[in-house]
Each structure stands twice: as structure tokens, then as C-alpha cells.
Amino acid sequence: MSEPVTIRQVAAAAGVSPATVSRVLAGSPRVDAGLAARTLAAVDELGYRANRVAQALRTRSTGTVGMVVPNIANPFFPIVIQAVEKELRQHGARLLLCDSGDDVAEEAELISSLLDHRIDGILLSPCDRRASQDALRRAAAQVPVVQVDRFALKDFDYVGVHQEDAMGLVVAHLIEQGCRTFTYVTSNLAASTAAERHRAYVRAVRDIDSYSERRVHEGDHSLAWGQEAARQILEEGDLPDAIVCASDLVAVGVLDRLRGLGIDVPNDVLVTGFDATVLARVAWPSLTSVRQPLEEIGKLAVQVVLETERSSRVGRTWLLPAELIIGDSTKKIHELPSQARSKKTGKKSIRQAVPKS
Amino acid sequence: MSEPVTIRQVAAAAGVSPATVSRVLAGSPRVDAGLAARTLAAVDELGYRANRVAQALRTRSTGTVGMVVPNIANPFFPIVIQAVEKELRQHGARLLLCDSGDDVAEEAELISSLLDHRIDGILLSPCDRRASQDALRRAAAQVPVVQVDRFALKDFDYVGVHQEDAMGLVVAHLIEQGCRTFTYVTSNLAASTAAERHRAYVRAVRDIDSYSERRVHEGDHSLAWGQEAARQILEEGDLPDAIVCASDLVAVGVLDRLRGLGIDVPNDVLVTGFDATVLARVAWPSLTSVRQPLEEIGKLAVQVVLETERSSRVGRTWLLPAELIIGDSTKKIHELPSQARSKKTGKKSIRQAVPKS
DNA sequence: CTGTCGCGAGAGAACGATTTCTCGCGGGGG
DNA sequence: CCCCCGCGAGAAATCGTTCTCTCGCGACAG
Incomplete structure (x- = not known):
């Protein structure tokens, strides 16, 4: 409706030149106090606000x-x-x-x-x-x-967190919880973060005694992919001790699918997320995840x-x-080997109940 | 590092005027085919891209x-x-x-x-x-x-959804589930959506036989407020049949607090959210919520x-x-009055276990 | 053969700021 | 007393486009 006021109009109203108006507004050191007052009054009167497009063209910013x-x-x-x-x-x-x-x-x-x-x-x-x-x-x-x-x-220039250290924390925690076999669910490895997390996971896990190469699942950061990955894991055979996920979004998808199949987390399998988003807090069980200082x-x-x-x-x-946030999804009571074995049996019987699609 | 190419440079390279370059790029109808080809070649050669700041100043867009x-x-x-x-x-x-x-x-x-x-x-x-x-x-x-x-x-102009209808769906569903007493947890009523939802809630609930005015809790859209509201509700006295929340974020906070106190949803109390965000799907139990066509x-x-x-x-x-999404948080088995009463008793005993803070 | 009309393209004026340059005036020093 | 220097403020150039206006040339008609 109303056209914005230009610097010329302010200049005219104050009886000065546009240059002076500009100088006053820029807080230029040497301007007559009287003129400055007059221009400021005019600026106020007319409600002048500089056109940032014109400003940008001239100042290149x-x-x-x-x-x-x-x-x-x-x-x-x-x-x-x-x-x-x-x-x-x-x-x-x-x-x-x-x-x-x-x-x-x-x-x-x-x-x-x-x-x-x-x-x-x-x-x-x-x-x-x-x-x-x-x-x-x-x-x-x-x-x-x-x-x-x-x-x-x-x-x-790059600002981020040391993804490898962060993923290291996750795996170390899982090992401390007694986990010996793992499956990793990643998102597209084209993202540097995904690649680094995966690398760190492999490095941390390959030295575990009972480690055997497990399939790595690759998809995108989505709930749907988490659900699909969980399905694939169950189809493959024995459940691992822990499922390590590349993000919370994927992890909650995994949780959802596992729950739907009657598999208990953390008693049947431990699950971890990454990013410590609100999802990790809201999920049930709450997710062990890695908090990155996003605001910083x-x-x-x-x-x-x-x-x-x-x-x-x-x-x-x-x-x-980064900081490891421990949730209920990895709070397992330490088990003796015999208990672990019976757990596996239990898992297998659950697996048989899964319809192959 | 490198200064962007200007239209003059293109004009010079093509041996035409800046005006012609502009015309060619704008797809102006009448320009000599030869000149057009030359300028396009020059544009391509120099990798010219119009400065949108200058463009904006001139075209006012x-x-x-x-x-x-x-x-x-x-x-x-x-x-x-x-x-x-x-x-x-x-x-x-x-x-x-x-x-x-x-x-x-x-x-x-x-x-x-x-x-x-x-x-x-x-x-x-x-x-x-x-x-x-x-x-x-x-x-x-x-x-x-x-x-x-x-x-x-x-x-x-305004684009949104009919909040009152939407909230009406929620309450109607709860009534259908046999709920007769309600508590509403809202966010700041200064937001029009919050105000409309609240109004619709009051309207829908005041005609229920056993309805008695319940305190309305007001806070912001946050997990923390949901937790706090749940605490307040428990302090007030009997649990209502249902807790209606103004958003998923608040509802998951409520869920979290209730779970922490050993109160079962939906068996002890039904809970609903609003917005049908990913939180509603991820929450446990999954939240009954209202999906608004956000993309549209x-x-x-x-x-x-x-x-x-x-x-x-x-x-x-x-x-x-909008569309009502029914989750597990309101999937209650219909109860007989006697069962309902025993339920209340159970709730009371739970309440007594809550430490007053 | 000449005048006019039309079309295509360049010259130049915007757009609205900033900033350099210039000019006028006043004061101080020679 | 005159000249020069400095300071403050206006005139004008500039940023990179778009678009109007004008001009020149060719063609067609009188």
C-alpha cells in the first residue's frame, strides 16, 4: 500500500543533503549537532528505515x-x-x-x-x-x-564434533554392558558424519573377541528405514547383543519394529541412537544416545x-x-554366560514367529 | 576471491550493449538471432549470473x-x-x-x-x-x-485448519471410549490455535453429564511443561478419565511423568496429543493425536x-x-461402572505414593 | 526519388543507498 | 593584510541491473 520513505525525502524534510542523512545515521564523527538533531527528527517523523537492498548494492554486503x-x-x-x-x-x-x-x-x-x-x-x-x-x-x-x-x-573451515570419539563412547559403553556381538544400522555413508561413525564403529568392534563381521545396513535418516532395518536384522538370524544406530530417528524406527514383534529392549537386545534429540528422551525405552552441543x-x-x-x-x-547420554535402552542387568545363552534361545523362538515377507 | 562477472563485461565480450544482454536473458521477443547467440555464448563463456541485489533494486522484487x-x-x-x-x-x-x-x-x-x-x-x-x-x-x-x-x-489472509473441529474430534473420540471426566493441559492461550482448541474443548466437555470444571493448566509447548502439568494434576486429587493436551510435545511430557510414577496409560488414564508429529508415533504408548496437513x-x-x-x-x-490419528494412548477396553470405580481406587493409592514436592 | 514508418539496438536514466570529491568559509599564521 | 589550510556539508559518481527513450537504417508507399 504505502511506499517506503527514501533517504531523499528525509533529506528534503530536514533541509539537508542525502549524504548528511547517511552520515548522521552511520554515526559519522564530524557532523554539526544542529543538523544531526534535525535529521534525526525527520527520520523519526517520517519513520525512515534504510532500504537494505540499495545498501547492499552499494556496500557489497x-x-x-x-x-x-x-x-x-x-x-x-x-x-x-x-x-x-x-x-x-x-x-x-x-x-x-x-x-x-x-x-x-x-x-x-x-x-x-x-x-x-x-x-x-x-x-x-x-x-x-x-x-x-x-x-x-x-x-x-x-x-x-x-x-x-x-x-x-x-x-x-569446519565446525562439528569428533564423530569417531563419540561413536567410540557408544561402543565402549555397550562393551562395558557385556555386549559381544553387534549390528550396525547406518544411514547413507555419503554423509561425512555417517562415514566417520561407521569407521569408528568398525574399529571399536573388530577387536572384540567374539566379533564376527555383521551386515551393515544402509538407508536414510528416517523412521521407515529403522523399521526396515530391524526387519532385515531379524531375517538374518540370531539377534546381536546390541544394535547400534547412526541416528535417533533410525533407532526409534528400530525400537518400534522390535516392539511390534514382541522383542524386549534392553533385555533381548540393546539399542543405541545418536544425536540425543528429543526423540531419544521420548522413546520407550529412552535411548542411549550421544549429545552433540548443537547450540554451540x-x-x-x-x-x-x-x-x-x-x-x-x-x-x-x-x-x-560430545557426551554420552545413557538411557534405558542399554540398562541391562549383567548376565552370566549361561543366562546369555538361554536368552539367545528365547530370541530364536521369537524369530520363528516372524512371518517372512 | 574472484569478483563476479557483471553484465557490462558480458556485453563487452559479446560486442553488444548491456541492454541487449538483459533483453536476451529475459527472453525478449525481438532480438536478432545472431546477437542473441553471441551474447549467450559470452554468458556461457564468462559464467555470468545476474546480481540479484541489483536486480531487486531495479525491479522492486x-x-x-x-x-x-x-x-x-x-x-x-x-x-x-x-x-x-x-x-x-x-x-x-x-x-x-x-x-x-x-x-x-x-x-x-x-x-x-x-x-x-x-x-x-x-x-x-x-x-x-x-x-x-x-x-x-x-x-x-x-x-x-x-x-x-x-x-x-x-x-x-489465513491458512490453517479448523482447530475447533479438530479438537472436537479428540473429545468425541474420548467420550466414545467412555471417558466422563477430563483435564486439559494447554500451552499459552495467547496463541490463536491454543485459544481455539481450548474453547472447543470446553464446549465439547461441558455437556457431558458428569462433567465438572477441572483446572486448566497453562504453560508453553515443551516437554518440561508437560511433566510439570502431570505433577500438578496428580496433586489436585483424583485422576480424570482422560488428559487432553494441546500439543504432542506437552503430551509426551505428561506421558513421561505418569510413567515415572507408575501410572499406566491408557489403563489408568487416557492421554491425547495434538499435531501428530513424529513424537506421537515414537511415544510409548503411541499418542492419539490430530494430524494437520502441514505440507499442504x-x-x-x-x-x-x-x-x-x-x-x-x-x-x-x-x-x-484435519484428521484424528488414533494411537495406543486411548485404546482402552470399555469398562463397567464397577471396574471404573475400582480403577479409581487404584489410582488413589498410586497418588498417595507420590511425594509432595 | 523522397518522406515516413517501423523495428532493432544502444544510450542513458532510473532504483536508493554510500562515499569520494569538491567547494566554500572561517581562522590562524606569515 | 593576505594566503593557506582544514573542516563541514553538498554535488555527484557509483554499485549492477532494467527499461524507456531515442536514433539510425531499411523498406515501402506516394
Whole structure:
């Protein structure tokens, strides 16, 4: 309806030049006090607010940061996004949010589009640690880029947690609980986090005496995939002592399926998640999971991206500490070998009740 | 590092004027085929992409839409946001996302900031159905505004679901299950959705024979509030037949607390949620809840905001159908009066075991 | 043969800010 | 007394587009 006020109108109203209005608003040191007062009065009177588009064109800074995440619906990301948005606001900046849907081509297009919009920086959670490299490099040639949570190239800034250590905590805990056989349910290994977690899992588990190679299941971060993975595990044969999942979302899917088949967690099998989202708390039994400091990750990523000069490409890495959250899904009473054996029998009889589909 | 290519450089390379380059790229009808080919070659050669900031300044359209939501962390919103972002992309537009944190002042500031950025429209989920009105009106004076999920003013466009009908479904279901006494746990009634749900609840419940006014608990949409509300309910006296919650987040908090105190859902008390988020599926027992067509809401809101002329202020309303999702939290075996009485006794003895804090 | 009309493309004016450059005025020093 | 320097504020260029306006050329008609 109403056209916004321009700086010329303010200048006219105050009887000064547009340049002076700009100077006053920028807090330029040497302006006559009388003029300043007059212009401020006019600004107030007319309700003037600078057009940030024009500002951006002139100053080459939009006060805007782009963020590309693989999937907003994964409860992991909203927390990071919230922290990012909050920290950006502290710096007077706004967030352009994009969901790549875990698709490399989409991701590349979104990045190009963000560059077209002349964002001041990009926060990227690359969906594919190799296929996303090109887009990442292209972006970094234009603006500061910080990789968040996931990464694709070591020679660009990265904020996240040491996934291998974190997964190490999980497996160590399970071993401490007496587990000797494991199955891993992962999401797509193209994501750096998934790859690192998997690597750490393999490393931690291959030294266990009774370890035998178990099939690794690969799907996406979804409830449906967790359910499907549980079905596959049951079809394969004996239940392992523990099912280690790459995310809470997958783990709750697994839990759901196991429960549907009458398999008890943690008494028949232990299950772990990852990310310590609200799902882990709400699930029954509550999930043992790994809490990553999501707020800190988001906040730090913003600070890094805003404070990086466009020229300095350092490839710094910030690794924040993760924390094991122990839930009911791994609170098993320690068993003697004989008990463990009878447990297996019990599981087998359950398995036979499962209809092959 | 590298400065982006400008239209002048393309023009120079192609031996034409900037105007012609612009025309060619815009697909203007009458341009010489030879020139067009040359410019396209130059565009390709130099990898030219138009500066959307300059474009925006000239055309008065940024290809950007702002969205302000009360709390990204509530699993309800990411789904809407995802749909919004997806639909915007279909139209070549980007999303500026803001989290008001359910704070009216923040919300107002965010809206002003979005207007400064000359977004092409605003999607707003007003945190307070009265206090947000001013900001809403101010925004609507500048750009098309669509209220999403929550609303503050009837005379501006709104996309959501008929909350009263939806809550009606819940209560009707509970009555069908034999419930006669209820307690309602709501979030802050400043949100229009919360207010409507509450109103519908009161209306549906006041005609039940044995209905007696029960305390309504008010807090925010959080797990913690659900836990606290459950504690309060237990302190009050007899358990009701059903606890009706204003959102899944609150309901899972209630469930968690009840479970901690050894109260069985649904056998001791029925519990319902709202929103049918992933939490409702994951919870144990799975929650009876109301599914709102979140994707459709997001998609429609975008279509409305993008197709609305800046001048036309109609105050249209789109109400999409909601659906009752019945979970295990209300699957009660119908009881005879005598059984119901013994149930109450059982509850009382449980209550006595609750430590007063 | 000449005047006019139409079409295609370049020149240039916006868009609304910031910022450099320039100019005028006042004061101080030679 | 005059010149120069410095400071404060306005004029104007600039950012990179789009789009109107104008101009030139060719063709067709009178």
C-alpha cells in the first residue's frame, strides 16, 4: 500500500543533503549537532528505515547468511538452525535457509542461487562428502564458507564434533554392558558424519573377541528405514547383543519394529541412537544416545563465517566435545554366560514367529 | 576471491550493449538471432549470473519471502518450513527464516527487519493473537502477508485448519471410549490455535453429564511443561478419565511423568496429543493425536502470498481438513461402572505414593 | 526519388543507498 | 593584510541491473 520513505525525502524534510542523512545515521564523527538533531527528527517523523537492498548494492554486503542443510525434518537440524538464527540476529544478520533434500544437484543449485543473492557467507552441511566438493569450492571462491556438522573438504573451515570419539563412547559403553556381538544400522555413508561413525564403529568392534563381521545396513535418516532395518536384522538370524544406530530417528524406527514383534529392549537386545534429540528422551525405552552441543555448533559457525575475511582461506577445524547420554535402552542387568545363552534361545523362538515377507 | 562477472563485461565480450544482454536473458521477443547467440555464448563463456541485489533494486522484487515462526524446535514447524521452502523453490524464490521465540517484541522487530530487506511477502505465525496485531498490520501495509497456522486478524489472509473441529474430534473420540471426566493441559492461550482448541474443548466437555470444571493448566509447548502439568494434576486429587493436551510435545511430557510414577496409560488414564508429529508415533504408548496437513498448509500459504497483488487485501481464509490419528494412548477396553470405580481406587493409592514436592 | 514508418539496438536514466570529491568559509599564521 | 589550510556539508559518481527513450537504417508507399 504505502511506499517506503527514501533517504531523499528525509533529506528534503530536514533541509539537508542525502549524504548528511547517511552520515548522521552511520554515526559519522564530524557532523554539526544542529543538523544531526534535525535529521534525526525527520527520520523519526517520517519513520525512515534504510532500504537494505540499495545498501547492499552499494556496500557489497547484504547482512544475510545462507544455510543449506540436508533435511530440516530431522530433529537434529532445527536446533542448530535455531542457534544459528539467534546468533545471526545478535549480529544484525538474517538467515536464508535451504533444504537440499540430501540431493547433490539441488544442493549445488541452491548454493549458486545463494551466491546470486550475494549472501555474506554460507553455512553448509554437505550431503555428500565427495560429490559436494565442487559446489563447496565454487562457493568458497566467492564468500566465506563454513562446513557445519558434516564436511566435504578439510581445507575449508569446519565446525562439528569428533564423530569417531563419540561413536567410540557408544561402543565402549555397550562393551562395558557385556555386549559381544553387534549390528550396525547406518544411514547413507555419503554423509561425512555417517562415514566417520561407521569407521569408528568398525574399529571399536573388530577387536572384540567374539566379533564376527555383521551386515551393515544402509538407508536414510528416517523412521521407515529403522523399521526396515530391524526387519532385515531379524531375517538374518540370531539377534546381536546390541544394535547400534547412526541416528535417533533410525533407532526409534528400530525400537518400534522390535516392539511390534514382541522383542524386549534392553533385555533381548540393546539399542543405541545418536544425536540425543528429543526423540531419544521420548522413546520407550529412552535411548542411549550421544549429545552433540548443537547450540554451540550453530553459534560458533556463525561467528566464524561472519568474522572470516573473504580472502583468508585457512581450513580451520573446530571440534566440540560430545557426551554420552545413557538411557534405558542399554540398562541391562549383567548376565552370566549361561543366562546369555538361554536368552539367545528365547530370541530364536521369537524369530520363528516372524512371518517372512 | 574472484569478483563476479557483471553484465557490462558480458556485453563487452559479446560486442553488444548491456541492454541487449538483459533483453536476451529475459527472453525478449525481438532480438536478432545472431546477437542473441553471441551474447549467450559470452554468458556461457564468462559464467555470468545476474546480481540479484541489483536486480531487486531495479525491479522492486527480491525473489525472497520472509517467514516468522514462534519456535523452530517444536517439531510441528520444521515440516511446514520444509514445505514452504520447497514450494518457494518451485517459484524460484528463497526463504528468510526467523524464530520469534514466542516473543511479541522480537516478532515485531523481525518483521521490520524483513521489510527492510524488501521481501516479496511474509508468512507469519503470530505468537500472540492480540499483541501481534499491530506488527501484522504494519507488515500488511507494505507487502502481502499470510497468516499460517496461527492468526491474529481475520481481515488478512489465513491458512490453517479448523482447530475447533479438530479438537472436537479428540473429545468425541474420548467420550466414545467412555471417558466422563477430563483435564486439559494447554500451552499459552495467547496463541490463536491454543485459544481455539481450548474453547472447543470446553464446549465439547461441558455437556457431558458428569462433567465438572477441572483446572486448566497453562504453560508453553515443551516437554518440561508437560511433566510439570502431570505433577500438578496428580496433586489436585483424583485422576480424570482422560488428559487432553494441546500439543504432542506437552503430551509426551505428561506421558513421561505418569510413567515415572507408575501410572499406566491408557489403563489408568487416557492421554491425547495434538499435531501428530513424529513424537506421537515414537511415544510409548503411541499418542492419539490430530494430524494437520502441514505440507499442504505450507504449500498453499506460499501460493497465496506469491499470487497476491500488493494492493488486494481481502482477508481470505483457507481451512484445511484435519484428521484424528488414533494411537495406543486411548485404546482402552470399555469398562463397567464397577471396574471404573475400582480403577479409581487404584489410582488413589498410586497418588498417595507420590511425594509432595 | 523522397518522406515516413517501423523495428532493432544502444544510450542513458532510473532504483536508493554510500562515499569520494569538491567547494566554500572561517581562522590562524606569515 | 593576505594566503593557506582544514573542516563541514553538498554535488555527484557509483554499485549492477532494467527499461524507456531515442536514433539510425531499411523498406515501402506516394
